[in-house]
Amino acid sequence: MEFVDQAVAARAAAIELAALTRATKDAALGHMADALAAAEPQLLEANAVDVEAARAAGTDESIVDRLALNPARIAGMVQGLRDLAALPDPVGDVVRGWRLDNGARVTQVRVPLGVVGIIYEARPNVTADAAGICLKSGNAALLRGSSSALNTNRVTIAALRRGLETAGIAPDAIHLVEGGREITGDMMRARGLVDVLIPRGGAGLIRAVVEGSTVPVIETGTGNCHIFVDASADLDKAIAILLNAKVQRPSVCNAAETLLVHRDIAPEFLPRALAALAEAGVTVHGDDATRSYSDAVVAATETEYDEEYLSLDLAARVVDSLDEALDHIRRHTTGHSETIITRDAGSADQFVAGIDAAAVLVNASSRFVDGGEFGFGAEIGISTQKLHARGPMGLPEMTSTKYVIEGDGQVRA
Amino acid sequence: MEFVDQAVAARAAAIELAALTRATKDAALGHMADALAAAEPQLLEANAVDVEAARAAGTDESIVDRLALNPARIAGMVQGLRDLAALPDPVGDVVRGWRLDNGARVTQVRVPLGVVGIIYEARPNVTADAAGICLKSGNAALLRGSSSALNTNRVTIAALRRGLETAGIAPDAIHLVEGGREITGDMMRARGLVDVLIPRGGAGLIRAVVEGSTVPVIETGTGNCHIFVDASADLDKAIAILLNAKVQRPSVCNAAETLLVHRDIAPEFLPRALAALAEAGVTVHGDDATRSYSDAVVAATETEYDEEYLSLDLAARVVDSLDEALDHIRRHTTGHSETIITRDAGSADQFVAGIDAAAVLVNASSRFVDGGEFGFGAEIGISTQKLHARGPMGLPEMTSTKYVIEGDGQVRA
Numbered sequence: 001m002e003f004v005d006q007a008v009a010a011r012a013a014a015i016e017l018a019a020l021t022r023a024t025k026d027a028a029l030g031h032m033a034d035a036l037a038a039a040e041p042q043l044l045e046a047n048a049v050d051v052e053a054a055r056a057a058g059t060d061e062s063i064v065d066r067l068a069l070n071p072a073r074i075a076g077m078v079q080g081l082r083d084l085a086a087l088p089d090p091v092g093d094v095v096r097g098w099r100l101d102n103g104a105r106v107t108q109v110r111v112p113l114g115v116v117g118i119i120y121e122a123r124p125n126v127t128a129d130a131a132g133i134c135l136k137s138g139n140a141a142l143l144r145g146s147s148s149a150l151n152t153n154r155v156t157i158a159a160l161r162r163g164l165e166t167a168g169i170a171p172d173a174i175h176l177v178e179g180g181r182e183i184t185g186d187m188m189r190a191r192g193l194v195d196v197l198i199p200r201g202g203a204g205l206i207r208a209v210v211e212g213s214t215v216p217v218i219e220t221g222t223g224n225c226h227i228f229v230d231a232s233a234d235l236d237k238a239i240a241i242l243l244n245a246k247v248q249r250p251s252v253c254n255a256a257e258t259l260l261v262h263r264d265i266a267p268e269f270l271p272r273a274l275a276a277l278a279e280a281g282v283t284v285h286g287d288d289a290t291r292s293y294s295d296a297v298v299a300a301t302e303t304e305y306d307e308e309y310l311s312l313d314l315a316a317r318v319v320d321s322l323d324e325a326l327d328h329i330r331r332h333t334t335g336h337s338e339t340i341i342t343r344d345a346g347s348a349d350q351f352v353a354g355i356d357a358a359a360v361l362v363n364a365s366s367r368f369v370d371g372g373e374f375g376f377g378a379e380i381g382i383s384t385q386k387l388h389a390r391g392p393m394g395l396p397e398m399t400s401t402k403y404v405i406e407g408d409g410q411v412r413a
Numbered sequence: 414m415e416f417v418d419q420a421v422a423a424r425a426a427a428i429e430l431a432a433l434t435r436a437t438k439d440a441a442l443g444h445m446a447d448a449l450a451a452a453e454p455q456l457l458e459a460n461a462v463d464v465e466a467a468r469a470a471g472t473d474e475s476i477v478d479r480l481a482l483n484p485a486r487i488a489g490m491v492q493g494l495r496d497l498a499a500l501p502d503p504v505g506d507v508v509r510g511w512r513l514d515n516g517a518r519v520t521q522v523r524v525p526l527g528v529v530g531i532i533y534e535a536r537p538n539v540t541a542d543a544a545g546i547c548l549k550s551g552n553a554a555l556l557r558g559s560s561s562a563l564n565t566n567r568v569t570i571a572a573l574r575r576g577l578e579t580a581g582i583a584p585d586a587i588h589l590v591e592g593g594r595e596i597t598g599d600m601m602r603a604r605g606l607v608d609v610l611i612p613r614g615g616a617g618l619i620r621a622v623v624e625g626s627t628v629p630v631i632e633t634g635t636g637n638c639h640i641f642v643d644a645s646a647d648l649d650k651a652i653a654i655l656l657n658a659k660v661q662r663p664s665v666c667n668a669a670e671t672l673l674v675h676r677d678i679a680p681e682f683l684p685r686a687l688a689a690l691a692e693a694g695v696t697v698h699g700d701d702a703t704r705s706y707s708d709a710v711v712a713a714t715e716t717e718y719d720e721e722y723l724s725l726d727l728a729a730r731v732v733d734s735l736d737e738a739l740d741h742i743r744r745h746t747t748g749h750s751e752t753i754i755t756r757d758a759g760s761a762d763q764f765v766a767g768i769d770a771a772a773v774l775v776n777a778s779s780r781f782v783d784g785g786e787f788g789f790g791a792e793i794g795i796s797t798q799k800l801h802a803r804g805p806m807g808l809p810e811m812t813s814t815k816y817v818i819e820g821d822g823q824v825r826a
Contacts (some may be wrong), residue, residue, distance in 0.1 A: 015743075019766055098788070104777045106787065114769065191624070194801055211604070211627045218801045237822035244824035318550050330428075352817050353432055357528065364517045364820025373825070374519065375511070386526050386608055386813035387629045388800040400799035404765050406778025409650035411657035413788065 003179065003186050005360045006141075007193040009172040010140035011265045016172055017138045018112050022089035022285030024167065025136055032135070032163030033081040036128060039159040046151035047124065054148050060250075067122045067149055077128040077156075080378075084132045087377045089139045091394040093312040101154060104407035110399040114195035117177075117187050118380075122146040127156045130200075131174045133380050135164075137398035143195065144177040144187060183385040200381050203308060218388060220381030223253035223336035224308050225366045228325040228351065229273075230342035231264040231292055238269060238341040239276050244365040245339065247280045251310045253382060254337050254369045258286075258305060260325045265411050266293070266318050275406055282312045285361040289318035305332045322347055326354045337366040358384055358391040416555075416592065416599050420606040422585040423553035430551045430586055431525050433593050437503035437580065438549055445548070445576030446494040449541060452572040453487050460537065460563035467535075467561050475664075480535045480562055489568075490541040492793075497545045500790045503809040504551045514650045517820035523812040525551030527608035530590075530600050530660060531793075532622055534614035535559040540569045543613075544587045546793050548577075550811035555607060557590040557600060601626040613794050631801060633794030636666035636749035637721045638779045641738040641764065642686075643755035644677040650680060650776060651754040652689050657778040658752065660693045666722050667782045668797060671718060672697075672729040673738045679706070679731050695725045702731035718745045735760055738769045746770055746795045750779040771797055771804040 001009070001075055008101035020028075049071040054064050078224075090110050094267045097107040108348065116139045118130045127143055145153045153176050161171035177183060187194060191214045199209040210217050227245060229238045245256035261269055270293040278296050285300035297316065304315050305328070318323045329338055339361040340351040348362045361370040371379025376394030383389045389397035414422070418705035433441075438517035449456075460482040467477050503523050511521040529552045531543045540556055547554035558566045566589050590596060598609060604627045612622035616635045623630050640658060642651045658669035674682055683706040690697055691709050710729065718727050718741070732738045742751055752774040753764040761775045772782040782805065784792025789807030796802045802810035 015767070016767075018769070098783065100786065100788075104781065108804075109768070109774065131633050209629075214624045216629075216798060216799070234822065239602075240822060242826050248825055348819075354428070355815075356428075356431070356524070357815060359816040360820060361818045362820065363826050364818050364823045367825035368517065368818060368820075368823070369816070373513065375513075385629060387631070390813050391521075391816045401695055402770060403772040403782065403804045405772060405774045405777050405781060407775065407781075409647065409653060410777045410781070411653050412778050412780035 003177055003183050004190075005192070006142060006175040006177060006218045007115065007190055010142055010175055010374070011193060013170045014112065014114045014140040016138060016170055017135070020138065020169070022107070023199040024169070025089065025138070026085035028135060028164055028167035028169050028321065029081050029085045029132055031166040032160045033078045033313050034168070035159040035163035036074070036081065037078045039155055040071065041311060043069060043074055043152065043155045043159075046155040048255055050149055060149070063122060067124065067152075069152065071123055077125050079126070080129055080234040081132045084136045084378055087136065087395060088134065090399045093396070095401055100408045100410070102407070104405055104410045107404045108401050110396065110402060111402050113398060114334065115140045115142060116398070117144065117190070117194045117197045117215065118145045119184060119187065119197065119199045119205065120146070121205065122149045124149050124152045124156060126200060127153050128160065130380065131157070131160050133378050133395065133398060135173060136378070138253050140173045142175050142177050142187065144184060150178065150289065163387070181366040182262065185212065188215060191215050198381060218381070218383055218393070219385040220383055221253045222308055222334045222384060223255070224257045224306060224332060224334045225254060225337045225339070226258045226260055226329050226333070227256050227339045227341065227366075228260040228322070228329070228346060229262060229265060229269055229291070229323060230340055230343040230347045231262040232263060232347065234342040234343055235272065239273055241339070241341060241363070241365050242273060243276055243280055246277070246282055246314055247312070248367055250312050253308075254366045255310070255311055256314065256366060257307065258317070258332065260328060261290070261316070261318050262322070262325070263289070263318050263320050270294075280312070282314050284314050284316050287318060292314040295392055308334070322350060324352070326399065329355060336382065337361060337369040339364070339366050358382065416596050419555060419588040419590060419607070420528065420603055423555055423588055424606060426585040427525065427553040428550070429554060429583055431504070433551065435581070436552070437582070438502065438637045441543060441548060441577055441580035441582050442494050442498045444579040445545065445573045446491045448507065448572040448576035448579070449487070449494065449569065450491045452568055453484065456482060456487055456565065456572075457569045459568040462564045463562055472561070476535060480537065480565075482537055482565065486538065490538050493538070493542055494545045495583065497549045497791055500549065500808060502549065503812045506809070508814055511746035513823070515820070515823045517818055520817045521814050523809065523815060523821040524564045524815050526811060526813050528553045528555060528606065529553055530555040530557065530607045530609065530610045530628065530810070532557045532597060532600065532604070532614070534561070534618065537562050537565045537569060537686055539613060540566050541573065544570070544573050544792065546791050546808065546811060548586060550808050551792070552811060553586045553653075555590050555600065555769060557587050557597060563591065568679050601628060604628050611794060612775070615624070631794070631796055631806070632798040633796055634666045635721055635747045635797060636668070637670045637719065637745060637747045638667060638750045639671045639673055639742050639754070640669050640752045640754065640779075641673040641735070641742070642675060642678060642682055643753055643757060643760045644675040645757040645760065646678060646682070646754040647756055648682055648685065651680045652686055652753060654752070654776070654778050655686060656689055656693055658780055659695055659727055660688070660725065660781055666721075667779045668723070669752070669779060670720065670728060671745065672727055673741060674703070674729070674731050675738070676702070676731050676733050690727065691754040693725070695727050697727050697729050700731060705728045721747070724762045735763060739764070742768060749795065750774060750782040752777070752779050771795065
């Protein structure tokens with residue numbers, strides 16, 4: 001099917017989806033999970049074709065690893081769909097309500113966004129995740145995955161659509177958008193057909209979608225996350241948080257990318273911290289002051305402070321004060337998650353007030369900035385923009401609202 | 414000052430604004446009101462220059478009327494600023510909070526958007542209104558008014574900035590963006606410097622901003638609002654609501670533009686309704702069925718059902734059923750406010766569930782869809798988009814949120 005026909009079909013399905021009860025949607029998620037589990041043999045077969053093609057094209061093994069499925073990963077996708085059924089339905093939630101002086105009742109109620117387009121890279125689990133989250137929040141989904149996962153995605157989407165049919169829901173609620181690069185452009189300009197686009201992937205993909213779309217976009221995920229170790233920091237906690245934020249899973253957006261150290265604590269903190277980082281396999285890219293504490297620190301260029309490494313690399317700099325740390329972060333932040341380690345309540349307050357980001361952390365690892373850790377149960381991404389949703393996006397963030405005004409003939413004077 | 418310098422200065426001011434207490438902001442609003450009141454003679458003089466130039470250029474008198482100030486209108490602008498001081502400060506509001514299993518506390522708190530750009534037409538009152546709303550919500554304002562109001566806006570902004578200075582706040586919190594059309598383009602592409610753009614004005618202006626911006630936009634105001642008179646409607650209420658929604662103030666976005674009448678009630682309703690509309694000076698543009706009830710109804714073209722007249726004109730059509738009405742509205746709605754007049758609870762429910770718009774009204778005039786009528790106290794516009802805010806936008810809609818996570822050394826397992 002052509003993209004525009006898919007979008008039109010999705011709009012029609014969205015009208016039906018908006019009216020579904022929670023019970024119907026939860027049953028559908030169960031059928032989608034069953035159908036996906038039953039498709040395991042075909043899924044593994046299709047995925048093997050994709051993986052082989054990726055390897056033949058010389059794709060980096062870390063990307064091949066993201067692309068590859070196995071029975072455990074498929075079981076995870078299936079369980080993700082089942083878990084969604086346990087979450088409350090955001091649609092129909094009354095946000096607030098009041099009575100006008102003339103007696104008319106006003107109610108603000110959650111409604112689906114409508115048709116959601118998701119543009120993502122070669123992670124096959126996103127296909128099932130995003131489809132499930134969209135269904136539970138009453139949205140039709142146009143899923144534009146990487147061409148390198150095309151065979152895997154086709155089998156996944158076919159299974160999910162069979163699940164919808166078993167549940168008596170129009171399968172046009174979920175589409176795989178196929179075709180060349182120009183199709184991504186069509187999605188980005190499908191204002192009126194697509195209600196929102198959510199890019200999930202690297203900074204380049206996100207920038208292209210944000211700058212090229214006339215459809216409203218929710219920007220997710222780029223995280224140049226800083227840790228500032230204040231003069232009063234507890235050194236043990238600082239090192240534990242630094243290692244956790246950098247090393248526990250370096251490839252994700254809430255991992256630390258830059259370390260800022262107050263000059264007064266640097267002589268005590270940096271030798272220990274740099275040794276611990278080296279032991280964990282982290283390459284530190286530092287300024288001259290940082291380099292004076294260890295020969296293992298390589299020289300950082302100024303542009304490096306803007307880098308989201310997503311690897312076992314860390315930029316580092318010694319600053320003269322909290323104000324200088326705030327200034328550095330303001331110039332380099334991507335607005336994701338920024339951390340201060342301090343024992344001083346005043347410093348903590350000043351940092352929290354002075355940072356403009358989705359999340360500000362005091363004495364805790366930025367790895368907690370995550371829908372799962374927040375208890376949202378499902379996450380479509382972490383918004384780094386200020387409009388609509390900021391931070392981890394759960395099911396309520398996949399909705400809009402409408403005002404319902406019920407009167408008895410009221411007119412305005 | 415060049416636009417980019419204004420934007421940079423506004424960003425610096427925004428950091429200061431975000432930290433201001435309500436008391437400081439309310440005092441500043443008072444000083445801004447005083448300064449504007451004191452500038453009345455210069456304001457009238459500057460406005461007379463603008464009005465004369467507009468007349469000399471052959472501008473339509475209805476637009477000249479919007480542009481013209483008089484002591485009463487200036488008093489209204491001054492009072493608008495004072496009224497803002499009485500409203501609660503949205504900044505610092507805790508939206509929600511909870512404790513993670515590891516003991517860390519999560520708080521979601523309202524913060525300003527940052528730098529807000531407002532692009533608007535020749536209504537000088539918008540300048541003071543928007544500046545006041547931005548200040549109260551902690552946002553720096555880049556105000557891009559019509560060149561036809563330039564002299565008026567210059568005097569207004571200078572007065573407001575003097576008020577800020579008296580209050581000890583950086584005057585760079587408020588800027589008038591001057592210059593040719595290319596400056597609007599610069600604003601629209603100032604991603605990273607401007608956090609959100611809000612166009613206020615006609616459909617053409619809004620479309621241009623929405624389609625040309627890389628800065629996130631909040632779309633406001635276009636309203637092709639429908640009234641559906643169901644078979645079971647109370648005819649007296651239907652006629653009262655129809656007249657109110659069409660005639661009370663035809664130039665605004667929440668006025669009715671299209672009447673849909675159920676075929677079963679048309680013979681009873683339309684002769685009365687068309688007579689009442691004619692008496693009120695309304696020209697009805699109808700389909701053949703509507704025209705069969707009155708010779709005064711002119712033939713509607715299909716494109717007319719997409720028109721936002723903003724005048725004493727009304728499109729009209731007879732439909733066979735509620736489903737046909739829903740289908741018509743879905744094809745022509747701008748997502749603003751849609752109304753059903755009915756005595757049937759089932760029809761009301763079906764209409765409310767079936768309409769995707771900022772507001773759905775049952776037996777009440779769409780003129781109530783307004784920040785003032787909703788009790789918001791201030792309104793920057795009525796959002797017709799689904800992201801961030803939908804419907805009348807008050808002070809809370811001029812904010813974002815951030816998560817603050819406070820721990821004691823917690824790391825992720």
